[in-house]
Amino acid sequence: MNSTLPSDVIGRRVEVNGEHATVRFSGIVPPVAGPWLGVEWDNPERGKHDGSHEGTVYFKCRHPTAGSFIRPNKVNFGVDFLTAIKNRYVLEDEPKEEQTEQIVIIGNKPVETIGFDSVIKQQSQLSKLQDVSLRNCAVNGAGDQGGIAKACPNIRSIDLSKNLLSSWEEVIDIANQLKHLEVLNLSENRLTFPSSSPSPTGAFSTLKVLVLNRTGITWAEVLCCASGWPVLEKLYLESNNIVISERPTDVLQTVKLLDLSSNQSIDENQLFLIAYLPRLEQLILSDIGISSIHFPDAGIGCKTSMFPSLQYLVLNDNRIAQWSFMNELDKLQSLHALSCTRNPLTEGSKDAQTTRQFIIARIGQLRTLNKCAVEPEERRGAELDYRKAFGNEWKKAGGHQDPEKNRPNEEFLAAHPRYQALCLTLKIKYPNQLDQKVIEKQLPESMTVQKVKGLLSRLLKVPVSELLLSYESPKMPGKEIELENDLQSLQFYSVENGDCLLVRW
CATH class of the missing domain: 3.10.20.90 (Phosphatidylinositol 3-kinase Catalytic Subunit; Chain A, domain 1)
Incomplete structure (x- = not known):
């Protein structure tokens, strides 16, 4: 634990007995003498109050029981990136060697060194690192300027989830020193993000995969930072209470996969704001609470101009209960794979195989459903069973085998838009x-x-x-x-x- 407080203690991320928190106050809390830190816990059940003590408000929390006062010597402020790397990777699986003496020539003078082999070996180990996992290693920042670039120049993938990073600027300081960085996981770091686009630094010029699950980022902050992600292909934003507030125009244009799972405030109108991302191939919308969707630009039997490149859609753990949802998905131009488990439509009393067949019959281009391939023979059987199941309804609605007499009513066509084509x-x-x-x-x-x-x-x-x-x-x-x-x-x-x-x- 730290014996001295950092000068910029307010807003710093800390760890206490395995629990993470943010420092909101530093000072005296009468009548008890000595310094205190007021912290807001990530887990609100860990605290005792909202930042008030005996009628005085020392700081504010988002939850009435998220606050506590802690003595500074009980708090871990973490370590810099390079220290964490050395703690995690240097000679970790090898027995400690006896220190050896070696004579090297520096200038014209012989100099006796101790442990020289070990230093060389450590440097060699670090320089070879490409994939790094520092999850839950209490990383709080980059450390000495240029140290990461000198020691670990070849890192391409970093897991920095559940650490003590406080701000996006600290992330930039680390990334600026890694010229080959392609994958970055920052999940479970409660970061503060810039409210306006940060100055271009080139820190993320090679970044292709960015994971920001449970970081507290907002959609406006995503768009602000996204100008610094020129080649990003995969973006994970799970569990951030995101509300999609505006359309990305000049940013996120290279993104192929977007994960918005467990953001319960997202509805179909918000999804339309991201509907024209040109390269978006995979969209993950598990557990967002969606129950309906309608593409207003496409009539019965037509294709929508929205989501033009979307091939794989994940809708698990939602509230989809109506077949009209599946009818609308048939309007997507490129949809080939769908996952929609644990929805009322698929988990009801109906036979699971029948439900699968009806989904296949309603979405003509589907090749994979719930991670199982739709073989041609299965499709033929599904479409045949679908025709049999609703054949009488079709005839009652005005359907006829003679094309000149075949005029089913609008109600039937709206409920079964693919039936005619089958x-x-x-x-x-x-x-x-x-x-x-x-x-x-x-x-x-x-x-x-x-x-x-x-x-x-x-x-x-x-x-x-x-x-x-x-x-x-x-x-x-x-x-x-x-x-x-x-x-x-x-x-x-x-x-x-x-x-x-x-x-x-």
């Missing part, structure tokens, strides 16, 4: 068999050419191997398109409702 009504002609009557068949768009041939083989009593398929569309009069790959689906060949299937043998 049911292709096709005319089937036989150009070489004029005595065969033209018929109409309803086929799922996901049905493969091979499956269509199998159906026609049974219908016509002709071996599959002898059948040749093509189709023509009213949109392209006079043009015939061959269905040459048996493993591809009708959708792959852009077969649409009302097209004509041509069968030869």
Whole structure:
């Protein structure tokens, strides 16, 4: 513990018996003599009051029981980065060697050294470090200027979570000395951040991954600091009570992954403020309390211009209870993977397999659901079961196998926007068999050419191997398109409702 107080003690992060706190007061607290520190605990249950004593307010806390008065000699103010590195890594797994004497020449004079081998070995160890973990090592700052750059020039990844860093400036002082830094984890450091964009320093010019979970950062502070992250690809902001207050315009344009989990104040309107980040591929929204979403720029069966690059969306532990949420997700242009476990929609009394099938059927481009691949055969089965489950409802709403009579009402289309696309009504002609009557068949768009041939083989009593398929569309009069790959689906060949299937043998 520290016997002397730092000059800038107010606002410093400290550790006491394993608990972390922030110093809010330093001075005398009558009637007890001697110096005291007033601290605000990270864990409000650890304290006894709100910073008041016998009617006098010495400091203020966000929670009525987060404050305590502590004697300075009970408080750990931590160590600098380089000291923590040496404590953690230097010769930690090797037995202590006996000190050896060595004669070296400095200038023209021989000088006797003790422990020279050990010093060389330590320097060699530190200079080779690339991935560093200093979690919960009481790091409070950079230390002597230039010391980190000299001792550990090759560090690329640092875990500095749960330390005693107090401000973003202290982080910059460390990062400024690490020219190859790509990954930085600052979780569980209660940092103060600048309210306006800090001057460019180049401290984070190579940084690709930044973890700021449980740091107390606000969205405005994220945008202020983000100008210093020119190549950032992954940003983690879990559990910060974030409210997305404005659209990022000139910042965060390189971010591919954004984690906003456990920020309970985020709603769909706030999400629209980040909807045009051009490279955003993964969005993690677990435990934000969301229950609905609607993309106002896209009607039924259309794609939204929002989240143009989004491929993977995580919605675990939310309040999603309506199928309309899944219908809206089908509007995302690039969505291929979805995780949505522990929601009322997926955890209700319904059979889990049926729920999975309905999600697959409603989101046409989905390739992975809850970390399990959606194989083509599963998709075909899911879409077939979906059509069967709501077929009667479709007919009652005005649906019909004849394209000219097929007019389901708006209520049905809003509840099942993909149903129409799953049911292709096709005319089937036989150009070489004029005595065969033209018929109409309803086929799922996901049905493969091979499956269509199998159906026609049974219908016509002709071996599959002898059948040749093509189709023509009213949109392209006079043009015939061959269905040459048996493993591809009708959708792959852009077969649409009302097209004509041509069968030869």
